[in-house]
Amino acid sequence: MELDEQRLLAEYKRTGDLQLLGRLYEPYMPLVYGLCLKYYKDEVKSEDAVMQIFETLIPKLRAHDVTNFRSWLYTLAKNHCLMDLRVTNRINTVDIEEHLVESDMFLHQHNKDERIPEDRLAQMESCLGELNAEQQRCIRLFYLEQKCYKDVAEITGYDLNKVKSHIQNGKRNLKICMERRKAE
Structure with a gap:
């Protein structure tokens, strides 16, 4: 299997054929979904992430020399989830901070x-x-x-x-x- 993966990786990097990339990624889709589900705890968001990660693979695999696809993919998927959660949490944190600060400190005065x-x-x-x-x-x-x-x-x-x-x-x-x- 690992030899077949290396052949698919090399051929994809050479040609950019998305069908080759799909064959390489398909066996790992359930594992990527499970990893995403662990982080997101949301089935739909996890399904979307599986597709987003595939789209991320398109340029990255042509630019990087990957020797262990399974390990590399795991790290890529984990980082995708963590970065997405970090952005989402930052937005939520900002909303909360703005509410607290504005209501407590700046008191936009509606009553003159x-x-x-x-x-x-x-x-x-x-x-x-x-x-x-x-x-x-x-x-x-x-x-x-x-x-x-x-x-x-x-x-x-x-x-x-x-x-x-x-x-x-x-x-x-x-x-x-x-x-x-x-x-x-």
């Missing part, structure tokens, strides 16, 4: 009579001063001057994704600073 206590404003201003320059500038423009992401990007000259990153990291750092000061 509602005021943030002076000591809390002083604490926030002091913590703002501890942020790096990029985070501080983006936080001030976004929250204190009520600019949208696009406006902040235009004003600062930062890429839109950098603006979002500076705001997210700045909010997290502000929250940490304010919690630290509250505990003092």
Whole structure:
């Protein structure tokens, strides 16, 4: 079997014939599915991952010299699942952090009579001063001057994704600073 795999790998690398790759991958599909199911705990997501991993194989096997396909495929599949979960968890974590920070610290005031206590404003201003320059500038423009992401990007000259990153990291750092000061 291993000799046949090596022959299929070599022939696929030479020709790029997807039928050869399919013959190579097919016996491992149940194992890849089981591995994905272990990580995702979701049948549909695992089935999708099996196909995504196959698509990943198309360029990777032509670029890499693989001597032990089974072991290499296991590592590739595991890394695919872990990276996907990491991205998903990062998105969920960001959503939770943004909710906590906005509701607790920035208090977008819907009631104009509602005021943030002076000591809390002083604490926030002091913590703002501890942020790096990029985070501080983006936080001030976004929250204190009520600019949208696009406006902040235009004003600062930062890429839109950098603006979002500076705001997210700045909010997290502000929250940490304010919690630290509250505990003092």
